[in-house]
Amino acid sequence: MRRAVVTSAATAAGVVLLLSLKPHQSAGNAPMISSGAGAGSDSGSASAATGPGSGTASGSGAGGATGTVSSPSAAPVPASGGATRKVSGDTVNTRYGPVQVQVTLAGSRITAVDVVKYPTEDRRDREINGNALPVLNQEAISAQSAQIDAVSGATYTSDGYVRSLQSALDRAKG
Amino acid sequence: MLRHAEPVMGTVFSFAVRDPGPGTEPALRRIVERLHRIDAVFSTYRPESDISRLGRGELALADCDPEVRTVLAACREVAAETDGHFTERPGGRLDPSGWVKGWAVEEAAGLLRASGARQYCVSGGGDVQTSGGPWRIGVADPRQPGRLTAVLSGGDLAVATSGTAERGAHILDPHTGRPADGLLSLTLVGAPGTGIARTDAWATAAFAMGPDRALAWAARRPGIEALAVLPDGTKRWTPGLPGHLPPSGPADWQLAASWGQGPLSSALTLPGALSTPSSARIRPCSEASAGDGSSSNSRSRSAWSRR
Numbered sequence: 001m002r003r004a005v006v007t008s009a010a011t012a013a014g015v016v017l018l019l020s021l022k023p024h025q026s027a028g029n030a031p032m033i034s035s036g037a038g039a040g041s042d043s044g045s046a047s048a049a050t051g052p053g054s055g056t057a058s059g060s061g062a063g064g065a066t067g068t069v070s071s072p073s074a075a076p077v078p079a080s081g082g083a084t085r086k087v088s089g090d091t092v093n094t095r096y097g098p099v100q101v102q103v104t105l106a107g108s109r110i111t112a113v114d115v116v117k118y119p120t121e122d123r124r125d126r127e128i129n130g131n132a133l134p135v136l137n138q139e140a141i142s143a144q145s146a147q148i149d150a151v152s153g154a155t156y157t158s159d160g161y162v163r164s165l166q167s168a169l170d171r172a173k174g
Numbered sequence: 175m176l177r178h179a180e181p182v183m184g185t186v187f188s189f190a191v192r193d194p195g196p197g198t199e200p201a202l203r204r205i206v207e208r209l210h211r212i213d214a215v216f217s218t219y220r221p222e223s224d225i226s227r228l229g230r231g232e233l234a235l236a237d238c239d240p241e242v243r244t245v246l247a248a249c250r251e252v253a254a255e256t257d258g259h260f261t262e263r264p265g266g267r268l269d270p271s272g273w274v275k276g277w278a279v280e281e282a283a284g285l286l287r288a289s290g291a292r293q294y295c296v297s298g299g300g301d302v303q304t305s306g307g308p309w310r311i312g313v314a315d316p317r318q319p320g321r322l323t324a325v326l327s328g329g330d331l332a333v334a335t336s337g338t339a340e341r342g343a344h345i346l347d348p349h350t351g352r353p354a355d356g357l358l359s360l361t362l363v364g365a366p367g368t369g370i371a372r373t374d375a376w377a378t379a380a381f382a383m384g385p386d387r388a389l390a391w392a393a394r395r396p397g398i399e400a401l402a403v404l405p406d407g408t409k410r411w412t413p414g415l416p417g418h419l420p421p422s423g424p425a426d427w428q429l430a431a432s433w434g435q436g437p438l439s440s441a442l443t444l445p446g447a448l449s450t451p452s453s454a455r456i457r458p459c460s461e462a463s464a465g466d467g468s469s470s471n472s473r474s475r476s477a478w479s480r481r
Contacts, residue, residue, distance in 0.1 A: 146312055146325050149190060152361060153314025154337030155275065155299040161179075161186040165312065165320060166297060170179040170188050 178202050182209045183275060184219060185299030187282065192293035192306070201289030205282045212281070215239045216274045218267075229268035249273050252372065253348075256379035256391070261348040276301050276334060276374025283370070296370075301334040301377075303370040310420065314339065316358035316403050323409065324361075324401060327420040332364030334374035336381035337403075347382040356384030358403045363418050365397020373398075385410060 151165045161167050176194040180187045187209060191198055215238075217223045224242050227233035235243060249262035249270050262270040279298035283305065286294045293306035302311050307329030312322040316339040326333060336345060337359030347354045360381040364373035376398070380388035385402045392400035392412050399415040 146310070146322055148310045148312035148322070148325060150188065150295050150297045150302045150304075150309065151300060151312045151314055151322070152297075152302050152326075152333040152335045153300040154316065154335055154340040154359060155185055155301070156340045157184060158181050158186060160340050161181070161299075163319065165314070165322075166186070166188055166300070167179070169190075170177050172177075 176202075180206050180209060182206070183213045183217065183278065183298070185275070187279070187299070188295075188297040189282070189286070190295045191286065191291050193291055195290050197289040198286075198291055201285055201291070205285045208281060208285065209278055212241075212274065212278050215241065216245065216270065218269045218271060225268060225270065245270050245273055245277065248277070248371070249375075252375040252379060256376060256383075258348055259382045260375055260379035264346045264348065265351065272378045273371060273375045275299060276369075277371035279303050279374070280369050280371040298370075300340075301370055301374045302331070304329065304331045304333075307331070308420075313361050313401060314359070317407055323359075323403060325420060326363060326418045328418055330366050331418070332368055332370040332373040333361065334364070334370060334377040335359050335361040336377045345378060345381050347384075349382075354382045354384065355405070357381055357388070358405055358407075360385075360388055360403075361401040362392060363399045363401075363415065365395075368397065 148165075148169070150169065153164075156164050156166075176189075176191040176198060178189045180189075189202060189205070213223075214220065215224045218225055218229075220226060224233060224238040228235060228238055228242065235246075246262055249260065249272070252260045252273060253262075260272060262268065262273070264272070275298050279296050279301055280303060282298075283294070283296045283303045286296065287305060291305070295302065295304045295309050295311075297303075300314070304311070308327050309329065309331065311326045311331060311333050313324040313326065313333070313335060314337075315321040315323040316337050319339070337357070338344070338355075339359065343353035343355055345354050346352065360377055362373050362377040362380060364370065376392075376395075380391060380400060383391060385404055389400055389402060389410055389412055392398050397414075399412045399418060401409065401411045401415055403409055
């Protein structure tokens, strides 16, 4: 069950992994962003999310060239076969403080993602950040897997409706 | 689940009722009549509509359908609430459509409720009002037709999106008279009781504001949350928006460290086969790793002050 829960933490953990395990690829001024190669979605991934405090902060670029990653010291703990292992990412300095994440893998599967360092050690802040961690999917979402009831979007015309997700939902039974 | 789709007002209204009763289908017939009546009075595409005639000066306001006066008053309220980023005369021509469509959704929802339904979802061309629930509302990805950029979940939601994906850059900034182009889409989630009419009109106004002003404006409105998609695909949202995400869910959401605007908030995905849809959650570790030396940092506190 635990495995089932987390195999899917992939995308987020991928954030961590890509940040932590491939720092050499983003050395210099390469952006910290990597699109999901082979994931079949072309564009949605190369975007920076700007969450809390939005509207007040100055523009954040797409994460690149901000020099916020510490030295690429993350090294996977040696794994024996498909055994469980833990990989700690680099500490990344966000504008709110340092963050470090640890990923637990069983073989190649991610089974857990733990935040081991929060922007602050203050208990309340940690709680808040913990609650806030699940955020928006950065990928475009496959409607088929999203099990939605309706779609909000720019107002379609009658013609546009025919091609819309909403029309597919309206045709669906149940 | 009873579903119905009705082409009207230049778009399609969609209804889903989870608890249909004997009164539901008659209510839907009344709703459809009502929507077509609203269209007949308010359509700017019908030369004979009250709005068209009023706009041409051929009909006095006093001789219009009484709802015209109500609607125009509502438009002026929205204009005042949004620092003039909404107008019933975009480009100088009388056109209260920015209020009328969401209002029509709200009217339809009210008729469903009056019929006894408590579990329903009404969409007017992409502006959604739900009752009961939870319902799962996808937010269209403005760059990829047929895909979603987020999924929101909850009961009694009003979700409205303004954007360019379907009709191009058609929203004018009343202050400049030019099409607003700072956003691809702007989605607002209404506070309970706000209703889809106001939420929709506010979304239109917020779109005209551009991303910075829109997010700041929405953040000041209690209970209103916003999700903005910028022309480069970047997403930004108000601090409370994650509260509308499904509590645990399939692949439509996941975790990302996004409490800030730093690199960790960047989006990426893991290449390869690890993307099995399933619930994903992060487990805050009970112990911070030792020796990191990080000190307390008050910046995050202010960043989350609305929580």
